[in-house]
Amino acid sequence: MSDAAQNTHANPIPELQERAARLDAEDGLGKLRERFTLPDGVVYLDGNSLGALPAGVPGAVADVVHRQWGELLIRSWDESGWWTAPQRIGDRIAPLIGAAPGQVTVGDSTSVNLFKALVGAARLAAPGRTRMLVDATTFPTDGYIAASAARMTGLELVPVDPSDALGALGDDTAVVLLNHVDYRTGRLHDLPGLTAAAHAAGALIVWDLCHSAGALPVGLDAHSVDLAVGCTYKYLNGGPGSPAYIYVAERHQGAFDSPLPGWNGHAEPFAMTPDYVPAEGPARMRVGTPDILSMLALESALDAWEGVDVEAVRAKSLALTDFFLECVAAYVPQGRVEPVTPAEHDRRGSQVSLRAEGAREVMAELISRGVVGDFRAPDVLRFGFTPLYVGFADVERAARTLGHIFG
Amino acid sequence: MSDAAQNTHANPIPELQERAARLDAEDGLGKLRERFTLPDGVVYLDGNSLGALPAGVPGAVADVVHRQWGELLIRSWDESGWWTAPQRIGDRIAPLIGAAPGQVTVGDSTSVNLFKALVGAARLAAPGRTRMLVDATTFPTDGYIAASAARMTGLELVPVDPSDALGALGDDTAVVLLNHVDYRTGRLHDLPGLTAAAHAAGALIVWDLCHSAGALPVGLDAHSVDLAVGCTYKYLNGGPGSPAYIYVAERHQGAFDSPLPGWNGHAEPFAMTPDYVPAEGPARMRVGTPDILSMLALESALDAWEGVDVEAVRAKSLALTDFFLECVAAYVPQGRVEPVTPAEHDRRGSQVSLRAEGAREVMAELISRGVVGDFRAPDVLRFGFTPLYVGFADVERAARTLGHIFG
Structure with missing residues (x-):
């Protein structure tokens, strides 16, 4: 110049x-x-990749390490509330995405939760429906995991531009997977309209909220979304790789059939019986032992949303x-x-x-x-x-x- | 009395x-x-459930929270080695279980890794083999996840007493899943002998090392084990719910076909291409963004094994x-x-x-x-x-x- x-x-x-x-x-x-x-002198505009450090987190994590792990040891599973953390923290996230309590479970990565949600949705879909529609410009893991879920449930994967999703819907559509906000362009998709259209076609819809939760109202219950997943390390500031969440609308929970039926999702995990009996409610979406350090850092991070x-x-x-x-x-x-x-x-x-x-x-x-x-x-x-x-x-x-x- | x-x-x-x-x-x-x-005055004999706190962990975790997350923020994915942690820490665990470098990846829960291992093994098995044998007295999550993996790969699940596993092996056996040490009885199973028997029958074997790794030699490479999984919060002292690991023998990695092909396991994750191309080597077993706080606490915990x-x-x-x-x-x-x-x-x-x-x-x-x-x-x-x-x-x-x- x-x-x-x-x-x-x-x-x-x-x-x-x-x-x-x-x-x-x-x-x-x-x-x-x-x-x-926040670091001195920096303008941080990357909270959509890794949210900044909430001020209470260092103290909370130090307590988890020193006292809960170091001193109480195994007793903390009960006494420090470790065991119930996935549902308790799910209920903290719920109001931020417009969900009533009892529908959100925290744990695992977004990719793993997507696999649960998509296979679960395919199993909830009406018999005879053969296609899974997925956002063609999606964050790639959604497409990769959708391909695996489709392959393992016998569905045909159909990539669609979200703007054209309406036209692609039909009576052969079992499941639709869309991103609420596109990770690359920042484009917000019409969650109420697309959800209603999927339902009008008799399909279930799964929304990926990674780039919307904590930045704008989502209204999962208000718009009758079926299932949703999201990460917690962007606008929710949970820390690097903090556990993701899955939402399964209450009306679907009784029939939700997880492809990852780990012991944490059992109705009586400590009975340690050979047969899997899924828990009622959101615990059904749990799999294995939750990552407590990352999980409780997230819990503390959510204090930033108080009021x-x-x-x-x-x-x-x-x-x-x-x-x-x-x-x-x-x-x-x-x-x-x-x-x-x-x-x-x-x-x-x-x-x-x-x-x-x-x-x-x-x-x-x-x-x-x-x-x-x-x-x-x-x-x-x-x-x-x-x-x-x-x-x-x-x-x-x-x-x-x-x-x-x-x- | x-x-x-x-x-x-x-x-x-x-x-x-x-x-x-x-x-x-x-x-x-x-x-x-x-x-x-260790807490004062306590005899702690529950390290097979939750290992004690290694002395260096609190300082390491505080550094991850304050400096790596709070100050360096997103730069830490490169500068603090976050991105490469799953393989780097896998290579720290490898010698403890008798594995050469490049075969162990850390991340996700044991249950999720079992699902990867069992579906991956079923896909590696010779065509026409129809049965998956699983330890009938196993820790329950192994049985639940094996049932799901069998269902989703079209295999028949056959519970067997590990003592009778030899008799159950046949030319219809695709995959065998056994525990190295039984969680309830503490019984050690004959890993070398059972692995050799599975191979003689033409089957692949997956070992769950949760109750043996860090307590006794495992010898994965020496005994030509195919795949293995284990947690890190028992004898490896990684902390509550610290990430688990998966071992895939080098000879199987090229054909290992994960049911959870998340973007972290892609050959070029940041190219963000719509098609999944699996990474060469152990990164192929990765799924989503790793839980960094729990992961780096584990890395510090492994310092206790020095020498x-x-x-x-x-x-x-x-x-x-x-x-x-x-x-x-x-x-x-x-x-x-x-x-x-x-x-x-x-x-x-x-x-x-x-x-x-x-x-x-x-x-x-x-x-x-x-x-x-x-x-x-x-x-x-x-x-x-x-x-x-x-x-x-x-x-x-x-x-x-x-x-x-x-x-």
């Missing part, structure tokens, strides 16, 4: 900085940032992404980046993805300047906005730094 | 106490106890269980307990199980007196001996306390 252009785009624009300051001052969620420990209204989170999320798009337009020379995240609010998640030439190198440069987003192949700069700890001044700085790099 | 009997059995027997002191003084592994943090010879551990384990049986015979009135663990060394794991009337109440009483074992339905007192931190004076005290209760 010429020096003139660099000046145009690299220097702070007072109007945007003043507006950022005003928006931060008016932000009812602004003080939630104190509930997190927080998901509708307010959504409003701030949209304000942040709107402001980011505006700042990018002001700071970045025209033509250097192209937003791939939809402009319409009802089609936008809590991230903004920008297509850019040399995106990998641009992101490396951004990170070296203290603005952390991430890169997704082949050419996407991805910025996640976690309303609990990202503010408007962060947004302005991120866009301005991007402008510097392109300046 | 009469007062006389109580005196006979409740009072310390000097000869046993002196022998315990001498054995502890001569114990080459005795100083390993310093590598653990430790598993053969020496086995020798001490047998000396401990021999001495316990001798002390029980001396302290506990005749007829009140009956050992169900075999007396022969080559059929004994690292635990002693005693059948007793009112076993549940007896164990509660023992625990209240500072001797921690556990109860297994319907009538078994279970005592696990972890040679890394249990000594001979502990053994004498445990038997003497049991004598008090029956006195």
Whole structure:
């Protein structure tokens, strides 16, 4: 760029900085940032990959290690509530995704929960239905696991563009798997409409909530979703690789037939009988012994949600992404980046993805300047906005730094 | 009991106490106890359920939480070695179970790994073989998961007593699943002989090492075992619900076809391509994002094995269980307990199980007196001996306390 252009785009624009300051001052969620420990001097826009550290987690984990494990040892399975953690923490996540208690179980990875959900859904589907529809642009693990689930239940896997899912539905559709928010583009899909359409066709629907839970209202019960899965290390800030969850609507639980019937899902696990009798309720979705350290770190992390209204989170999320798009337009020379995240609010998640030439190198440069987003192949700069700890001044700085790099 | 009997059995027997002191003084592994943090005044004989806290773990976990997660955030996937942890830690466990590097992957629960191993083995088996043999007295999750794996691969599940497994083997046997050490009785099964017999019948064999790994030599490679799984929270002291592992012999890895092909097991996970191409080598057994807190606690816990010879551990384990049986015979009135663990060394794991009337109440009483074992339905007192931190004076005290209760 010429020096003139660099000046145009690299220097702070007072109007945007003043507006950022005003928006931060008016932000009812602004003080939630104190509930997190963030590195100094960094604008962290990668909470859609790994959420930041909630302030109470280090103390909670130290207690689990020193006292619960080191001193109480095996007694902690009862006395420290280890055994009941998967359902207890499931009930903490439930209100964030619009689920009544008793439908969410925490444990295992998202991939493993997807396998349970898809095989379980295939077994719940009406006889004679032969096809499993899956989002063709999905995060890859969903497609890989769906292929395995389809293979092992005798269904045909049919990749569909979520925009075309309506047209692909038919009386041969057994199960549909879709992502609520696309991991790459940040596009929000119409969960109420697509769920209703799947049901109208007589199919069951499984939603992957990895990129929506904790960033926007999901409304699983309100929209009669059948099954859902999600991770807890993005907008729920559970820590690296923290356990995922599975939701099975109460009406399906009695007939839910897990492909992973581990002893933790047994009606009487300590009877240790040779025959599997599935537990009633959400414990049926459990498999093996839960990862207690990661599980209880997540439980503590969820304290950051105390008193927080998901509708307010959504409003701030949209304000942040709107402001980011505006700042990018002001700071970045025209033509250097192209937003791939939809402009319409009802089609936008809590991230903004920008297509850019040399995106990998641009992101490396951004990170070296203290603005952390991430890169997704082949050419996407991805910025996640976690309303609990990202503010408007962060947004302005991120866009301005991007402008510097392109300046 | 009469007062006389109580005196006979409740009072310390000097000869046993002196022998315990001498054995502890001569114990080459005795100083390993310093590598653990054990609660004061407690004899902990439940390491076969939850291993004690290794001294380095609290500091390691605090570093993972504060610095790796809190400060480095997403960068830790590379910079803190999070991404490669499943194989790196697998290679730390490998020598403890007699495996060369590159065959063990850590992650998921034992139940989930069993599902991978059994479905993978069924797919590796010669065509036309129709039966899966499984230990009828197995820890229940193995039986439940085997039933699901058999159902989903079209095999017939055949429960067999491990002692009769040889007779049940035939040219219709596809896969055999056995436990190296029985969780209830502590009986050690003949891994070399049963593996050779399975191979002679043309079948593949999967071993569950939960109750043997870390307590005695396993020799997976030496005995040409096909696949194995195990947990890490018993004799490996990885912490509550720490991730399990799966071993797939190198000769089978190229054809290993996982029923859980998550994105972590892809040849190029970050290419995020729609088609699944399995990684070469042990990464193929990975599924979803690993539980980093639990995983790295385990890695630190394995430091307790630095310089430790598993053969020496086995020798001490047998000396401990021999001495316990001798002390029980001396302290506990005749007829009140009956050992169900075999007396022969080559059929004994690292635990002693005693059948007793009112076993549940007896164990509660023992625990209240500072001797921690556990109860297994319907009538078994279970005592696990972890040679890394249990000594001979502990053994004498445990038997003497049991004598008090029956006195």
